[in-house]
Amino acid sequence: MTTNVKSLNDLIELASAKRFLDVEPAEEMGLAEPLVFPYLSIVGQQDMKVALLLALINPHIGGVLLIGPRGTGKTTAVRSLTDLMPVVQRSRCEYGCMPDDIETSGIDSVCPNCAQRYAQGESLTYTDQVRLFELPLNSGLEDVVGGIDERAAVHQRLRLRRGILARADQNVLYVDEINLLGDDIIDAILDAAAQGTYSVHRGALVATYRARFVLIGSMNPEEGRLRPQILDRFGLRVIVRGLEHRSDRLEAYRRTMAFRNNPRKVIQEYTEATVLFRDELELARERLPQVTLTKQSETLGLKLIKELGVDSLRAEITLFEAARAYAIADGREHANPQDIRTVAPTSLRLRRSQFMQDYISSVSKEEAEIHELLKTKKRSPEKKSQRK
Numbered sequence: 001m002t003t004n005v006k007s008l009n010d011l012i013e014l015a016s017a018k019r020f021l022d023v024e025p026a027e028e029m030g031l032a033e034p035l036v037f038p039y040l041s042i043v044g045q046q047d048m049k050v051a052l053l054l055a056l057i058n059p060h061i062g063g064v065l066l067i068g069p070r071g072t073g074k075t076t077a078v079r080s081l082t083d084l085m086p087v088v089q090r091s092r093c094e095y096g097c098m099p100d101d102i103e104t105s106g107i108d109s110v111c112p113n114c115a116q117r118y119a120q121g122e123s124l125t126y127t128d129q130v131r132l133f134e135l136p137l138n139s140g141l142e143d144v145v146g147g148i149d150e151r152a153a154v155h156q157r158l159r160l161r162r163g164i165l166a167r168a169d170q171n172v173l174y175v176d177e178i179n180l181l182g183d184d185i186i187d188a189i190l191d192a193a194a195q196g197t198y199s200v201h202r203g204a205l206v207a208t209y210r211a212r213f214v215l216i217g218s219m220n221p222e223e224g225r226l227r228p229q230i231l232d233r234f235g236l237r238v239i240v241r242g243l244e245h246r247s248d249r250l251e252a253y254r255r256t257m258a259f260r261n262n263p264r265k266v267i268q269e270y271t272e273a274t275v276l277f278r279d280e281l282e283l284a285r286e287r288l289p290q291v292t293l294t295k296q297s298e299t300l301g302l303k304l305i306k307e308l309g310v311d312s313l314r315a316e317i318t319l320f321e322a323a324r325a326y327a328i329a330d331g332r333e334h335a336n337p338q339d340i341r342t343v344a345p346t347s348l349r350l351r352r353s354q355f356m357q358d359y360i361s362s363v364s365k366e367e368a369e370i371h372e373l374l375k376t377k378k379r380s381p382e383k384k385s386q387r388k
């Protein structure tokens with residue numbers, strides 16, 4: 001794989017520099033498949049574009065939360081990722097048996113069918129592209145985690161049906177307006193995202209599902225807040241604002257209209273760059289395990305976190321994992337202090353909890369009082385004994 005392009009930013013800028021000056025007339029096409037706006041055609045919004053790509057390169061970053069008002073292209077950007085999705089190995093079996101299970105826990109860790117297939121040298125997996133799942137806004141907890149299969153219940157059998165989280169395994173899950181979901185649903189999604197598995201208990205039935213997905217959430221702070229402890233559970237947090245420069249706004253308008261009038265033409269114009277870009281991302285994912293942090297970048301990262309007064313260890317995980325992803329996207333196998341500086345704002349913002357800070361300061365005041373009291377209590381018996 002040889003290209004002249006060195007970094008994610010180069011790639012984004014190279015492709016985004018393409019201008020759309022002519023708007024072609026509309027064509028009749030009776031669209032059957034959804035056509036997505038090319039990622040590389042999105043004007044500006046560098047922070048958002050880079051954050052989304054880093055999350056695809058390194059799932060350990062812990063997902064992305066896009067925060068901003070409506071109409072700033074959050075959903076468009078997420079949907080545009082479809083063309084850039086990497087490939088993964090998926091299980092051929094409904095129980096999700098994987099060859100790794102056999103390698104780590106022996107042949108009994110897979111179902112009898114898969115054990116037989118494995119013994120015959122057949123593959124338990126197939127190669128598939130990562131897909132984008134969108135959580136419908138009106139989803140209930142049962143839709144999300146799964147529940148009793150009603151079709152099976154009619155035949156007086158009890159069976160569990162997979163929920164959205166299980167189907168999102170090894171995919172990207174997009175939750176638009178996450179701040180409008182019920183707390184129980186948000187908690188289920190975040191727990192599954194953090195652990196990579198979840199269990200459903202319904203009466204005597206228990207099922208455990210794999211749920212290793214990259215979580216992308218979006219929220220409009222004008223329409224309801226997100227609990228502070230939830231903000232901390234997203235890896236990267238991007239503040240998405242409207243485009244600032246008039247020329248960018250005009251260009252964004254032109255590209256939007258060009259796409260609305262003739263989406264296939266626009267997609268075609270970006271196909272070559274998109275394919276190149278996807279290959280670069282795939283390569284970055286493959287090489288990620290080799291990337292190390294330099295001593296200086298570790299020191300800088302820890303210093304930033306300490307000075308900001310962030311308690312959560314998720315700060316270190318996201319900051320360092322994002323810096324590693326950024327370095328490899330730039331073609332380097334050492335993440336340096338500049339990588340830390342680049343990813344620090346999205347990794348560290350909105351992690352401090354005002355509640356915890358107030359709580360800790362009130363606790364330490366009380367703690368000081370207790371210590372003071374203990375000192376005087378200790379002194380008094382001594383004095384008495386001296387008097388004797």
Ligand SMILES: [Zn+2]
Nearest residue numbers: 093097111114
């Ligand atoms: Zn199986």
